[in-house]
Amino acid sequence: MSKSSLNARRISYLALLSAACVVGRLSFTFLPNVQPMTAILLFLSLFLSLPEALLVMAISLVVTNLFVGFDIWTLGQxxxxxxxxxxxxxLARLPLVHKHLWLQGILAGAMGFLYGFLYSIFNYFLYGMSVFWPYWLQGLPFDALHAGGNLVFYLLLYPVFQTLFHRFFVKH
Known part of the structure; x- marks a missing residue:
């Protein structure tokens, strides 16, 4: 993301994507770990750039955690x-994955498990636990919900976000 690319239109678009992440995350709080926010962030990293995905992620986490709870775990998230x-x-830029939506969907699902694993590592050190593996294994059902949600939201929302990103950011 170069300085020249961060114009008012792009900032507005990133703000709207942050709002979509916030609304999506808060709308699905009744389902643990199921939310469209992760899929939207994955789209951003694929279609735009990693720095823009990280910016939207940081804004979305801060805003949503003001509603659902804000503490040291926000750093872990x-x-x-x-x-x-x-x-x-x-991985999504590998030619085989980039060419096949179903492989991207599987990868998006796998990110739910990776997220849970990384978050468990953070909590392991934060809380000074003596054993890691039982703690992580207890969280696998929630990681599976996150993975399933990622897969479904990724496949459902892909055509919408591909069209939006192409319309607003691809030079004709």
């Missing part, structure tokens, strides 16, 4: 999202 966005943006 930030670091976990950073990890999955780095991995996804790297």
């Amino acid at each position: 930030f670091l976990s999202y950073l990890g999955i966005l780095l991995v996804f943006s790297t």
Whole structure:
């Protein structure tokens, strides 16, 4: 993201995507770990840039955590999202993955498990736990919900976001 690319239109678009993440996350709080926010961030890292995805992620986490609870775990969420966005943006650019939506969907689902693993590592050190693996294994059902939500939202929202990103950011 160069300085010249961060114009008023792009800032407005990123603000709207942040709002979509916030509304999406808050709308699905009744389902643990199921939300469209992760899929939207994955789209941003794929179609725009990793720095823009990280910016929207940081804004979305701060705003949503003001509603659902803000504490040290927000740092764990930030670091976990950073990890999955780095991995996804790297792997999604591989020609085989980039060419096949179903592989991207599987990768998006896998990011739910990676997020849970990274978040468990953060909590392990934060709370000074003596054993990691049982703690992480207990969280796998929630990671599976996150993975399933990512898969469904990614496949459902892909055509919408592909069209939006192409319309607003591809030079004709």
